[in-house]
Amino acid sequence: MIEASDSMHISLHSESILSEEKQWSIFCSSVSQYPIVTVKTRESLLESLIPHYDCRDDRTAIILYSFGYEATARMAGSLCKNSTLLEIGNIDRAIIGDSRHAANLGDQMASEIFADSMKFRKLDVFIIGASNIFLSDRKGLNMRFTEQFWNSFISAINAINNDSRLIMFSKRGNTEVEKLLTSLSNAVVSVDIVNDSLDFQITSL
């Protein structure tokens, strides 16, 4: 059953009549209309979520993961056909000198995705551990550079015009980065399993 609590907020309480498969399909089709989504969920659910998202033949799934999420990413990747698994280098350990360099890295990351898949349209880019991806200066985390990086990355992916989607999973990362990613998203999705059924909330931004 889908309830619209208000125009910006949808919540689904799936009854156990629906199979788990069906529940995930409903979830994914609800979320896939948003080009840039931040998903807050338990790590263990990613293995179920990503393969159900939309692994159609005409689309290419790219799974990017940051340090500490390799096992989850590998599991999700193995269940998702047409997917490519990419490990993100230690961006957070790179010391960035100026915002130009930060933006440069964002564009570079997007172009490396395009180069790896040899296409830039119809991409489903999943980033696991997105809130762990931030840039530093000599004093530590620099939110201005981080914002520059994410802005240029998202702008280069050009999700709306390219019929691509960016799904960023952020949990147990940096809270400031998480807030930033939320502000850059079209929707924030919280998903969990409660009493053997899927419970999720989509907040359209």
Next chain:
Amino acid sequence: MKTPGRVAIISCFFAAPLILSFFTATSIIAIPIVYIYWLLLFISVFTVAVFQIQMFKADKYTFKLLHHPTNKKMIILIAAFNEDPGMLARNLISIKNANRDGEVWLLDDSTDQKIVKELVPICEKLGVRIIHRDSRRGYKAGALNDALALIGEDYEFMAVFDSDQMPNPRFFTGIMGYFSDPKIAVVQIPQTYTSVPTNISNSAFFQQEVFLRKIMRARSGSSAFILGSGFVARISAIRSVGGFYEENVTEDLATSIILQSHSWKIVYVDTSDIWYGRSPETVSAYIKQQGRWSLGGFQSLSLMLYSNLPLSAFFDYFSGWLYWLWVGPVRLFSLLSLVLFLDFRLYTILVNPIFFIIFYFPFFIYSMLFYYYTAGDGLMSYGIKGFFMHQGAELLLMFTVTSSFFAYILRKKRPFTVTPKGVAGTYSFRQAMPMILVELLVTSTISLGVIWLRTASQFLLRTAIYINLFFAVYLIPFLIAASVILFTSTYSPKDEKILLTRVQQPPG
């Protein structure tokens, strides 16, 4: 200003040092050396004056990205010659992503048939039209002109990129608004390097900083010129001047002069993070690039003289021409004159050294302070390190630019050479030898000068030795910087930092 006026200015500029050297040389044989002294002085005063005017203009620079919506169609042309197909494929994808509504053409002049075979399926897959030429007539300018002849009437604008460059999707929307002024022929965006993996790349970056952040800003709309790639041009403007100029190895500079003398404007929009390219990673790549640029710079003199450029634009271009003269032959011969005086104790010039101290030193200190003030305004990523690397890299060019100068004087034809990118390399002793020789020469010059100083008793002679020693010692830090750049710029494509690493997944 008409051509005779410009010819008169140039003639006076080069004749005045000759007259002065006639009256101040110790003998007829010494005149060429003394001429170089005076020419160096004239060049310094002229270029510092032009630079100062440019800096005042640069402070008033306001050009920004406009982001006006437009329905004009643009075609993108990418010139390539024996480029790595993998690198080309990566950049073609980004270029396709940036130009959603227009075509992308690859103008390939590759002579390596294996590369041509590899490029065909890549272009097919990406929906890029490949135009391959077996002849390299006119080199890059020729390839662009041949493509220009094939472009249909539905395209009003063209963008040109090199094979190692990629624009991001913000590139076009940000600059198209400028074309609402019908006199604007070209909008040029500066290049941002994706990485500076070696010291020579870093030096090339610093060298470009002054030019891109200051000089080109000052020249925007009046004498800014096309930088070879990373620009959008109005096709009708380029066609109105007969296409890109093929007789100069730097077709961009030459075409710019022709466009501006036909009252077209070139706008320079200094915005970072718009398009990316690779800097020369090795010293040989850098020297090759600068060798072509300097030859093209020298070759442009006749165009400057015989075109219809406004006076201020003419002075800007002539100042650029003098820059190459200073980096190459003038610097080399003035170094030689130091050696002649301190090593061989040959008197060439009859000028009271006190006169020199009173008049030249204040100017020298003023120009250094002005440069320091300009570089330190926060606009450039420069600093002391940048200054030394910039000067060190310029010293490395002394012989190459001198060779370009003589190639120009002797009208020797040199083919258009593409700067190698992403090619592994290190220093070679053949390349390092001239610099090692210069270092040994300057060191021996300083030693012999100090020895001479101990024995010289005459006040004026001692002053002259001090002055010459000052300039020899002044060179030392820059020579060290040049050596560091030369011997540490080893590049391997494997060292390039990539952000994403593909992880192999188990089959099934």
